[in-house]
Amino acid sequence: MSFNNFTENLLRWYPLHRRDLPWRETRNPYIIWLSEIILQQTRVAQGLPYFHAFINKFPTLTDLANAPEEEILRTWQGLGYYSRARNLHACAKYLVYENNGEFPDTYAGLLKLKGVGPYTAAAIASFAYKEPVAVLDGNVFRVLARFFGLDMDISSPKGKKEFAKLANQLISKKSPDQYNQAIMEFGALQCVPKNPDCSQCPISTGCYALKYGQVNTLPVNEKKVKIKSRYFLYFHIHIGDYTVVKTRKDKDIWQGLIDFPLEEHNLLDEIVNIDPDQLSLPSALHSLNPHYSLGSEKPYKHILTHQRIFASFVNIELNEKHKVALEKWANANEYDLVSEAVLESLGKPKLIVRYLNQ
The missing domain is CATH 3.90.79.10 (Nucleoside Triphosphate Pyrophosphohydrolase)
Structure with missing residues (x-):
C-alpha cells in the first residue's frame, strides 16, 4: 500500500468511527489547548469530566488566567501530574498579560509556550490552524511501527526522528487536522496495544506486523521505568x-x-x-x-x-x-x-x- 493509500484509507475510516468529543467541533485554540493538556498521560474517559469542569469554571482564557492557583489545583484534583495544572495556569497568564490574549498561530510559536511540547504544539497547530505538522503520540507510534514494520526504539532520539520524518510524509496537506485526528483515533480504537482485531482492520492487507507476526512486538520501547x-x-x-x-x-x-x-x-x-x-x-x-x-x-x-x-x-x-x-x-x-x-x-x-x- 502506498503512502497516499494509507492516508486516504485513514481519512475514509475516521468519519465512520470517530468518537463525538467536544474539542473536535471547534477551531478555538483555547479549547483545543485545554483538552490537549488535560489528555496528556490521561485516557479520554477519565479526562472528559475534567474538561467539562474547566470549561464551565473558566470559559475563556482570561477566566483561567485570573483564577487563583488554588482553584485551578482544586479543579484538577485527582487527575495527577499536577505540574500540568501549574503550567496551564502560567501559560494562560502569559498569553493574557503578555501576548494580548492571543495564541501563537504556528507550530514554532506554540512550541515556545510553557507546558507545550512537540505533540501538543502539533495538535494545536493542525486542529486550530490547519498547519500540516504531524502529531506523534503513543497511538501514532504504534500504528506506524506496525503498519510499516519500523523496529527502531521509539524512546530513542534516532527513533523519534525517523518516526517524525515518516509521519510528516504521510500527513494530508489538504486536511492535516482530520488526518492527525484519524491516525490517533485509529490507534485508540482499532490498532490497540493488546489483542487488536486485525480481521476487522481496513488496512490489514498492507500491514507489515500482521504479515510477519510482529503485532505483539511492535513498537519497540526500550525505556525502562524505574519505580x-x-x-x-x-x-x-x-x-x-x-x-x-x-x-x-x-x-x-x-x-x-x-x-x-x-x-x-x-x-x-x-x-x-x-x-x-x-x-x-x-x-x-x-x-x-x-x-x-x-x-x-x-x-x-x-x-x-x-x-x-x-x-x-x-x-x-x-x-x-x-x-x-x-x-x-x-x-x-x-x-x-x-x-x-x-x-x-x-x-x-x-x-x-x-x-x-x-
Whole structure:
C-alpha cells in the first residue's frame, strides 16, 4: 500500500468511527489547548469530566488566567501530574498579560509556550490552524511501527526522528487536522496495544506486523521505568472542625497541593506496626493530652508513574480548649489550621481525598 493509500484509507475510516468529543467541533485554540493538556498521560474517559469542569469554571482564557492557583489545583484534583495544572495556569497568564490574549498561530510559536511540547504544539497547530505538522503520540507510534514494520526504539532520539520524518510524509496537506485526528483515533480504537482485531482492520492487507507476526512486538520501547516505593506516616491532627495541613512546596510530588504533617520512613513495617504511645511527635503536642487512634489497619496504596506511595494515618484529636496552643504550634512549624469548609475547597492529592472520604 502506498503512502497516499494509507492516508486516504485513514481519512475514509475516521468519519465512520470517530468518537463525538467536544474539542473536535471547534477551531478555538483555547479549547483545543485545554483538552490537549488535560489528555496528556490521561485516557479520554477519565479526562472528559475534567474538561467539562474547566470549561464551565473558566470559559475563556482570561477566566483561567485570573483564577487563583488554588482553584485551578482544586479543579484538577485527582487527575495527577499536577505540574500540568501549574503550567496551564502560567501559560494562560502569559498569553493574557503578555501576548494580548492571543495564541501563537504556528507550530514554532506554540512550541515556545510553557507546558507545550512537540505533540501538543502539533495538535494545536493542525486542529486550530490547519498547519500540516504531524502529531506523534503513543497511538501514532504504534500504528506506524506496525503498519510499516519500523523496529527502531521509539524512546530513542534516532527513533523519534525517523518516526517524525515518516509521519510528516504521510500527513494530508489538504486536511492535516482530520488526518492527525484519524491516525490517533485509529490507534485508540482499532490498532490497540493488546489483542487488536486485525480481521476487522481496513488496512490489514498492507500491514507489515500482521504479515510477519510482529503485532505483539511492535513498537519497540526500550525505556525502562524505574519505580520507587515510598512510605509515609501521616498525622491527621484535628480539633473540633479544624485540621492541621501543610502545603507541599518542595520539588517533589504534589507540589502546590495540601496534605498533613508526615514522617517519611524507609520500610513498610515502620508505618504499619505503629504503637501510638511511641509516636515521635513534638513535646508541644504531647503536652496537650491528645487522643490517638490508627486511621486504618492496612496502609493506603497510591500508584504514580515512577513511584508507589504507601501511607498510614494516625488520628490525633485534641480538646477544643487547646485550639490557641495548637494554632501557635502549627504556625511555628509552617503549617496551617483550617476549617472543614476550607479543607474541602483546597486541592489535595487523591490519596488524601480517599482517606478523608473513608
